[in-house]
Amino acid sequence: MALDGSAYLDALPKLLAISWISLSIALAAMVLGLCGGVTLLLLRVLKWPLLSLLIAALRSIVLGVPVLVLILFAYYVLPAIGLNLSPVVAGTLALGLCSAVFMSEIFGGALTAIPPGQVEAGAALGLGPLCVWSRVLLPQIFRLSIGPLVNEFTILLKATALLSVITVTDMMRTAQQIYAVNYRPFETLLAVATIYVAINIVASRLGDKLQSMTRHGMR
Template identity: 45%
Template sequence: MKPEVILHSFGYLTQAAATTVAVSFAGILFGFMIGAAVCAARVSRRVWLKRVGAAYVSVFRGVPLLVQLLFIYYFLAKYGLDVPAIVAAVGGLALSSAAFQAEILRGALNAVPRGQGEAATALGFGPLDIWRRILLPQALRISVPPLINEFILLLKASSLVSVVGIAELTRVSMNIASQTYRPFEAYVGGGLFYLAINLCFAALGGLAERRLAAGSGQ
């Protein structure tokens, strides 16, 4: 092993790591927005909304992310919709993650005791106030650990966006390997960056979880 290969490529790997984090963060953020809407549909009293939400979750959890990315980037272009690579990458990650986040949020809502909503109704709270002040804060607190886990999984899955030409960690590691003929060092370097990023976000997630628990008095 030649550590100097990793040291020489450190700058390129750092830039690629920044791209990986940015794409992943955008994917998780937009995925949360879509997932919240899908979750609302899943818990709605309207049957057709429940079915739409369930169909979305089934499709985007059942189809591999790689297939989704290829569909957005290549298939849509065939019919005149030329999607930029970065839009395809973020969109694919967001649509896929939204299905998982929707189920995380739905599970968190179901974990909140129903009696709290009934008690709030008896005290004169309106439906919007019940959601805003009672149900959502508790559901978000419950969902923090699985959402952090989903972000870490999405960050690792972001390696697939290399298929649409995004210069993230995996693509740059492959380029370094092909240029230096030292694949072991190139992929070890990329792997170490993935590990460092995931450990940082796991630590931040643990800190957020502890603060939320302290704020709730638990």
Template identity: 40%
Template sequence: MMQPQVIVHALAYLTLAAGMTIYVSIAGIILGMGIGFTVCLARLSGGPILARIGAFYVSFFRGVPLLVQLLFIYYFLAEFGIDVPAMAAAIGGLGLASGAYQAEILRGALNAVPLGQSEAATALGFSRASIWRRILLPQALRISVPPLINEFTLLLKASSLVSVVGIAELTRVSMNIASSTYRPLEAYAGAGLFYLAINLCLAGLGNLAERRLATGAAR
């Protein structure tokens, strides 16, 4: 029979662990945004070398499991004298992996914007920067919000893997609680509730962003 008091007693530890999960996830998302946008531009640049480098990056980081990437950054680089702190390895691994997915989401969104709009803007004398700022990016952002929110949700859940490099996030802490209390059901149920609450908040923010972008487009 489940003993809820175990969850209550562990609430403070799980709350701190949830904060760590949110921190590494947000940092990984932000890093992934920068990488994803850069890789997306490389793939759409029209230059064969940049496009191939971008394609290789996407193929590599989508093809290699995140767990292997984290272990490579934290342990393998140390063999060559590159000592990567656990937090840097966790955020770097999440960001590098997320960047590959975000790059493809953004590329698909930009390709979904009708080419005729850019051609018409060019004919009207718009600069390339103005076309990107006023035509391409606003529409691509509206298109990409749902898949990006889905990617952020998946990244948040995948952040449980950073426990392999010693980060005390939700999964790691719940495992410690389970081993010390001999009550794995309550420990993992508590962690699951925190994951659910965080993802529901993320989904709510995504819905809010969609509505705001839709309102702005209607004006």
């Protein structure tokens, strides 16, 4: 089958116009993941037996269950217990939950790279635990995690394509609607891939720039 350039060029602006939905969902899930990841990290540090057991169970579920299943669970199962969520909200929460677990692992790894003496020095200066975390540890954890966090964002962005199964009108669902009319799935999906790659390249470059800025700021 020959490549139809006109079908590709026709689909590209239509998909680009809807790309903000996929991007906004990924960004919202990223924010939820950041907040949830920090919370899970702090709860893990407390080492309370019951909390540790619950966090371990949550980690096992998220790591062991496909993201698509979690999305379908949030949209179709939660209403059975009274939580009626829109497709966008259900999908964003599912992605945010997955991201929170992965980010807690990222932050945990970054925490181990920070010399323990910094915590002891903060305590010696009279800083309370909250102050040590907010002023000493968390800024360094975020700085050390920039690269993995950029990778996590690209994963989230690509995962938004799964939300088309719960009727979210994102780029993937729009692409399905387009090639259902023009019968050119290859060119249409190629346009989708082009946009995803472009956004991820921009995100990676911004991440590299941010990493460079933080390195210079530490000198």
